[in-house]
Each structure stands twice: as C-alpha cells, then as structure tokens.
Amino acid sequence: MANFTLTHLTYAGAGLPTASVEFDPKFTVIYGSSNTGKTFLVDSIDYMLGGHVRPSIPRAEGYGQILLGLLLPDGRPLTLVRKPGGKSIHVHQDDLRELSHATPDAIVSARRIRSRRDISHYLLSKLGLDDTYVRTNEGGNTELLKLADLTHLSVVTDTRMIDPNPPSQRTRGTAARTTARSVMKLMLTGEDEPPATKLPNAAQRRVQRGKINLIDSLALDLHAKLSRDQTPDELRDQLAGLEDSLNNMARSLAGESEQQARVVAARAHLAETDAELEARLGEVLDLLGRFDTLRQQYETDLARLEMVSEAGNLLGYFQVGRCVFCGADPEHQQAQHGHQETTQLHEAVLVESAKTHSLLADLRLTIEGLEGQRDELAERRTALSAQAAEADGALAQIEARLAPLRDGLQDTVDERLRVERDLELRARLDELEEHRSQLVAQGALPSKRRESLIAGRILSSFDELFQRTLDSWRIPDVEGASYDPYSGDVSAGGTARAGHGRGMRALLHAAFSIALARYCLDRRLPHLGFLVLDSPLVTYKEPDFDADRIPPNVIDHFYRSFLAFPGQAIVVENATPPPDVLEQARIVTFSGSGARPGFFPARPSTANRT
Structure with a gap:
C-alpha cells in the first residue's frame, strides 16, 4: 500500500529567521522543556493536513507561510504551503524550505470535505483511496472517505491523547462511532463499503417536511417576481x-x-x-x-x-x-x-x-x-x-x-x-419542483442495511499486536488488552481505557495507534505511513494522579520500541530518551534557551538589527 513520509515543518516570514524542523524518515524524537513549541509543532502538522483549528502562540506572530514537506509514495517531493488562517493550500511538486512566492502546481481547499479540489481528495488520490467509501449511519448510508478519517489516527495531539473519547473515533456521537467502525474495517481488512443511496430516517423526514414547506414558500416568491405568465x-x-x-x-x-x-x-x-x-x-x-x-x-x-x-x-x-x-x-x-x-x-x-x-x-x-x-x-x-x-x-x-x-x-x-x-x-422553479418531488419520493423509512463486520481472526491478530506493544513497554496490569469494534474503545487489565487515569489513557491511546500503524504497514493495508504522537508519556501530572505515574523503565522501553517501527514515527515528549535511542534516532532538543530555545529561533534584538 502507498504511504507518505514527512520531511520537514517550516514557518517562514519576511524579515524573520526561518523556524524549521527536519524529520527523519524512520524515527524522530522532539523533546525538551515545556512551553517551547513542541505541541504547537504537532498542531501545525495537523493544520497543514486540513485541520480547521489554527495553531497560535505569540512567537508565531509575523510568520506568513507554513510549509509541510512530504515524500509521495513514488519518492517525489511535495510541499504544502498554507498561510496561517488561510482557507487554501498551495501545492508545490518540489522541496521548499524557505519563504516562497513560486507559482504553485495546484491550489486546493484546506477544508477536508472531499470535493474534487480540496486537500482531502488531492492527498487520498496519491494513496489510491480517492474512490473509497465508508459507512456513515446505521441505515447503511455511505460517503467517500475523508482525509480526516485517517489523519486523527496518524497525528495524535496531546488533548486527544488523554481524551476519554475512544481512540478510533474522530468525534463523539453515534454517527461518528459508525464511521469510525467502518474506517477501522477499511484499515484492518482493506475493504471499503459498497456505495449506497442515502435514505432519510425519521428525524431526517421531519427535516424534509420543513424543506418542502420552505420550497413552497420560495416557489410562491419566485412566481410573484415573474413579469408575465408565459411558459418556458x-x-x-x-x-x-x-x-x-x-x-x-x-x-x-x-x-x-x-x-x-x-x-x-x-x-x-x-x-x-x-x-x-x-x-x-x-x-x-x-x-x-x-x-x-x-x-x-x-x-x-x-x-x-x-x-x-x-x-x-x-x-x-x-x-x-x-x-x-x-x-x-x-x-x-x-x-x-x-x-x-x-x-x-x-x-x-x-x-x-x-x-x-x-x-x-x-x-x-x-x-x-x-x-x-x-x-x-x-x-x-x-x-x-x-x-x-x-x-x-x-x-x-x-x-x-x-x-x-x-x-x-x-x-x-x-x-x-x-x-x-x-x-x-422558470428554471429555478423547475429545480425547486424537482427537488420537492425528490423529497416527497424519499419520504419512506429505509430498512436497515446489514453491517459487514470485521472477521474475528483479524480482530484477534490486532489484539495480539496491541497486547505485545503494551508488554514490550513493561507496563504492569495490562493483560487482556483488546479493541472493541462496537464501542470503538480499547481496554486493558479488565478496564476500558476511559476508566483509567490520564497517564494510562495516554499510554493505551499511543499503544493503539502504534499497533494499528504496525498492523497496516506490515500487511500493506491503508495507512498514511507516518505516526505523530504528542506527549504519550504525560510527564506532567496533577497531584491526584501520583498513583498513575509511569515507571522510568517504561519510558526507556517505549522509546526503544520505535527503533523497529516499520513506518515513520515522530514522538514529541518532555521525557529524555535513553542513550541508545539518542544514538540511533534524529533528536531535536528544545532547551528553552541557547542555540535552540524552541521551535522558533530567538529573534535578533533591535540593537543588533541596527
């Protein structure tokens, strides 16, 4: 299966020193002091992949371009350029790492809504997933796969890392659970859903009746605007x-x-x-x-x-x-x-x-x-x-x-x-009449479409990999680790992830993401190819969570597990990696001072500029 590789994240601005981090194709660790821009870096990666929440910190003021470099599945470079707060992304088939005013090869919408001109369709087409369907509700409706359905499984921010919401779900709600289950089926089996015509449920039928009333009102208004009573x-x-x-x-x-x-x-x-x-x-x-x-x-x-x-x-x-x-x-x-x-x-x-x-x-x-x-x-x-x-x-x-x-x-x-x-x-009246006829024709309650489940042997294989990941970190009391396709949550030690404290929730989320990436990459199943984890070890804890602290040996084994990771891994943490990881991985240290105080370099003083 085709995959992406992240090469760098860069902030560029006129008259400002370029802020950039280069990623190793295998394993990159970004660690150091708090409040140095580590989480901002992860949020920026998500933002460049179509996220709608603009990352913002005072040190980012004045920077006019965000550049995210990738390698396509065939090895060709690609740079996504987005203005902070911009609604479009400029795509350059080149490796750009400075402020650029070059003509882009394509301009796509930054919203991941699966139109033919958005970042979702552009990137999914490079993975061969642009015509893949996932299920959206219990009635059996389907829609095209969105980039966001995969991004939240590859870029795990610090807030999602400890969120009690199931790690397979992008958002809360019954519809989100159905979509997440369908996406997991796609990733674990490589099978998508057959396209289905969308049919309304009871609530949607009530909405349809409101639409019909609105259409009738609009039609009367349009009739009043006709200058003469003539046929088309x-x-x-x-x-x-x-x-x-x-x-x-x-x-x-x-x-x-x-x-x-x-x-x-x-x-x-x-x-x-x-x-x-x-x-x-x-x-x-x-x-x-x-x-x-x-x-x-x-x-x-x-x-x-x-x-x-x-x-x-x-x-x-x-x-x-x-x-x-x-x-x-x-x-x-x-x-x-x-x-x-x-x-x-x-x-x-x-x-x-x-x-x-x-x-x-x-x-x-x-x-x-x-x-x-x-x-x-x-x-x-x-x-x-x-x-x-x-x-x-x-x-x-x-x-x-x-x-x-x-x-x-x-x-x-x-x-x-x-x-x-x-x-x-007259044409608008005809369109309204046609739309009204469609709404009237779709008023019947659709029968439930039977959901195709993930085979038990596949779930067992994934659960086994999930358990091995936790065991390799030397975490105690995590026997019986498994993924529940119905709830979308994972459990370990007889307790669902939502029932654990923040530290264990973060570890279980990280283990789930790593196991899913390993399972897909080893079997050439759909996956973006990279994994970005923000604060999976949660070194900062409130006093009430002292009993939930992570033993030091878990931290070392956690880092070492990535040395054999089949894809690209980027870990953002406060905890220092062990010496053997420091020797083999690309290490980026944010010290809070000195040559690399954080993601953004120190700006020259006014005296120096003059």
Missing part, C-alpha cells in the same frame, strides 16, 4: 425572435456608425485643411501688408530723387562750365576741382533713381503674385466651407437615423433581459 417554450421562442431583431439592429447600427465614422473623418480632414489654408492666408496677408509699406517707401524715394534732379537742373548744378560754387572758369579750376564735382550729385541721383525703379518693379511683381495667392486661398476656403456644411448636413442626417436605432436597440435589450430573467426564474 414561449419565452424561448420570444428570446429567439429578440435575438434576431438585435442582430438586425446591430448590423444596421454598425452600417450607420461606419458611415458616420467615414463622414466624421472627412469632416475632420476638411477642418484640418481649412486651418492650414487659414494659416497660409494669414501669412500672405501679412506679407502683402509689409510689401505695400515697402512699395510706398520706394515711391516716396523716387519722388524725392525726382525733386533733387529738378532742383539741380534749375540751379545749374548738373551743367559743365563755370563753377557754380566759386565762379571759376574751367581753365582756372584746380586739379581736384574738375567737372566731377559739379556732376557727381547728378550721376548719383540718376543711379539711385534707376535702382529704386528696378526694385519697385520687382516688388510690384511680388505683390501681384501674393495677391493671386490671396485670391486663390480665399476661393479654396470658400469651397471648403461649402464641403464642410455638406458634411455637417450628412452627419445630422446620420444622427437622425441613428437615434431611433439606438432607442429601439435599448428597448429590445431591455425586453431580452426581462425574458432571460423570466427564463431563469
């Missing part, structure tokens, strides 16, 4: 017609919207072009203004030059002969007093006048060209304005066609929602 077929036909109308409207709306988009794009292009023309026209008008000012300046210069020329002619400045300035005849004029002095002004006026006339002619050509561009730009802007007005008209027409389409589409969508809501209400 009529609603489906109406829905089909509405879908066709919506498709036609959607196509029309898409066509109009596409045309609108094209016109809007064209209108935007016209506006962009008009803006460019307006900018160019502004540049041209600015240049015309500048050039007109320059033209006026040229004309003013020419008028001045003409005035200078006329004045020179009238005064004789521009004639060759007697100097108009000194009266000397040409022959009496000095070398530097030639005719250039008398004609230089005239020549300068002529040259300047010719130059200005040339510039003015060029300027007038430029102005004429700019005036042509101005007129062309103005004409183009006028044409663009007409095109823009035409586009605005087309958009108005499209919008006028779109408005009724949108209104009609919204009305059709609202009507479709109403029909779909009515269809959903």
Whole structure:
C-alpha cells in the first residue's frame, strides 16, 4: 500500500529567521522543556493536513507561510504551503524550505470535505483511496472517505491523547462511532463499503417536511417576481425572435456608425485643411501688408530723387562750365576741382533713381503674385466651407437615423433581459419542483442495511499486536488488552481505557495507534505511513494522579520500541530518551534557551538589527 513520509515543518516570514524542523524518515524524537513549541509543532502538522483549528502562540506572530514537506509514495517531493488562517493550500511538486512566492502546481481547499479540489481528495488520490467509501449511519448510508478519517489516527495531539473519547473515533456521537467502525474495517481488512443511496430516517423526514414547506414558500416568491405568465417554450421562442431583431439592429447600427465614422473623418480632414489654408492666408496677408509699406517707401524715394534732379537742373548744378560754387572758369579750376564735382550729385541721383525703379518693379511683381495667392486661398476656403456644411448636413442626417436605432436597440435589450430573467426564474422553479418531488419520493423509512463486520481472526491478530506493544513497554496490569469494534474503545487489565487515569489513557491511546500503524504497514493495508504522537508519556501530572505515574523503565522501553517501527514515527515528549535511542534516532532538543530555545529561533534584538 502507498504511504507518505514527512520531511520537514517550516514557518517562514519576511524579515524573520526561518523556524524549521527536519524529520527523519524512520524515527524522530522532539523533546525538551515545556512551553517551547513542541505541541504547537504537532498542531501545525495537523493544520497543514486540513485541520480547521489554527495553531497560535505569540512567537508565531509575523510568520506568513507554513510549509509541510512530504515524500509521495513514488519518492517525489511535495510541499504544502498554507498561510496561517488561510482557507487554501498551495501545492508545490518540489522541496521548499524557505519563504516562497513560486507559482504553485495546484491550489486546493484546506477544508477536508472531499470535493474534487480540496486537500482531502488531492492527498487520498496519491494513496489510491480517492474512490473509497465508508459507512456513515446505521441505515447503511455511505460517503467517500475523508482525509480526516485517517489523519486523527496518524497525528495524535496531546488533548486527544488523554481524551476519554475512544481512540478510533474522530468525534463523539453515534454517527461518528459508525464511521469510525467502518474506517477501522477499511484499515484492518482493506475493504471499503459498497456505495449506497442515502435514505432519510425519521428525524431526517421531519427535516424534509420543513424543506418542502420552505420550497413552497420560495416557489410562491419566485412566481410573484415573474413579469408575465408565459411558459418556458414561449419565452424561448420570444428570446429567439429578440435575438434576431438585435442582430438586425446591430448590423444596421454598425452600417450607420461606419458611415458616420467615414463622414466624421472627412469632416475632420476638411477642418484640418481649412486651418492650414487659414494659416497660409494669414501669412500672405501679412506679407502683402509689409510689401505695400515697402512699395510706398520706394515711391516716396523716387519722388524725392525726382525733386533733387529738378532742383539741380534749375540751379545749374548738373551743367559743365563755370563753377557754380566759386565762379571759376574751367581753365582756372584746380586739379581736384574738375567737372566731377559739379556732376557727381547728378550721376548719383540718376543711379539711385534707376535702382529704386528696378526694385519697385520687382516688388510690384511680388505683390501681384501674393495677391493671386490671396485670391486663390480665399476661393479654396470658400469651397471648403461649402464641403464642410455638406458634411455637417450628412452627419445630422446620420444622427437622425441613428437615434431611433439606438432607442429601439435599448428597448429590445431591455425586453431580452426581462425574458432571460423570466427564463431563469422558470428554471429555478423547475429545480425547486424537482427537488420537492425528490423529497416527497424519499419520504419512506429505509430498512436497515446489514453491517459487514470485521472477521474475528483479524480482530484477534490486532489484539495480539496491541497486547505485545503494551508488554514490550513493561507496563504492569495490562493483560487482556483488546479493541472493541462496537464501542470503538480499547481496554486493558479488565478496564476500558476511559476508566483509567490520564497517564494510562495516554499510554493505551499511543499503544493503539502504534499497533494499528504496525498492523497496516506490515500487511500493506491503508495507512498514511507516518505516526505523530504528542506527549504519550504525560510527564506532567496533577497531584491526584501520583498513583498513575509511569515507571522510568517504561519510558526507556517505549522509546526503544520505535527503533523497529516499520513506518515513520515522530514522538514529541518532555521525557529524555535513553542513550541508545539518542544514538540511533534524529533528536531535536528544545532547551528553552541557547542555540535552540524552541521551535522558533530567538529573534535578533533591535540593537543588533541596527
């Protein structure tokens, strides 16, 4: 039979030292002072296997991940990662021992309720027990095996160790006793229960009648919410017609919207072009203004030059002969007093006048060209304005066609929602009616289904192993040790376990768990493969229990019995193991101080962190 092996339990948190304990594949002893986290460690293992009670101690504050490492039956590693208080478990097909943010291979619910996505189904499928049924009541009803049905037999916490409740039962009650008996039959024989249809008993029938009344009330409420009295077929036909109308409207709306988009794009292009023309026209008008000012300046210069020329002619400045300035005849004029002095002004006026006339002619050509561009730009802007007005008209027409389409589409969508809501209400009414019919049909009292018992020879073999386990610990007065499949309890020395004191109850519970694990593992029968026992020796006792103290030699023999255990054993205790066990087992000591004060390492002081 396939089994698991625990490899480590780790608490990890950002900025905190990792707290971890590694388990030996055969035998691990965790012992030491009280209040160091030993019981917290066991509770954490149970919590990681789907337990609903979150273990909590002050030193665990700040740790954001709990990691439980396992080896699958084929030897592959598996790490379960759960946030304290989280309702889901991340499954990694790897051996992780530090704070991890890797993408998990699977995410399952932490509740052991046997859905297809919870930790129970995931782990039981690895053991080949995912389609195993156990009996749940005397009427013969069955349900799928839960991981919790096996976990409480492999992980025994300190409270359960001394609890008077039978060690084979997970909880109290008649139903729990029936389930525990069926689970024990599965473990001792390898045979599960054949699936059976659940039938109600008298109390359940009373509940069913209440359900029927509730269903009738819900049906009346749903009927009141129907908008119209239409059959489901009529609603489906109406829905089909509405879908066709919506498709036609959607196509029309898409066509109009596409045309609108094209016109809007064209209108935007016209506006962009008009803006460019307006900018160019502004540049041209600015240049015309500048050039007109320059033209006026040229004309003013020419008028001045003409005035200078006329004045020179009238005064004789521009004639060759007697100097108009000194009266000397040409022959009496000095070398530097030639005719250039008398004609230089005239020549300068002529040259300047010719130059200005040339510039003015060029300027007038430029102005004429700019005036042509101005007129062309103005004409183009006028044409663009007409095109823009035409586009605005087309958009108005499209919008006028779109408005009724949108209104009609919204009305059709609202009507479709109403029909779909009515269809959903009709479907819920049909479901309620079907459920009501099932409840009515299941109202008969079912006959008891005969329970298949565990064969006497198997019970004798188990009782013999149970007795040998107690005898190997050298416990006095435990003759006749046996397991009662009807009550689920064990007895020794002629007294049921519940009738003994705390110390003997703990030893009998531990012996039962060890014997069950040995029996299953030796015969390859269903078992998780590991056994975790918390405080089986109960070293701390109240004064009233002095007569129930465990002799020291029992402690030594108890530890030595695990050296030949066929599976994996983890014992959490206050009592110190004998030297030979210290040499052969993995020993984890919590001293309360020093290098390993407890499960959680000492946190660095503020001074050290700074």
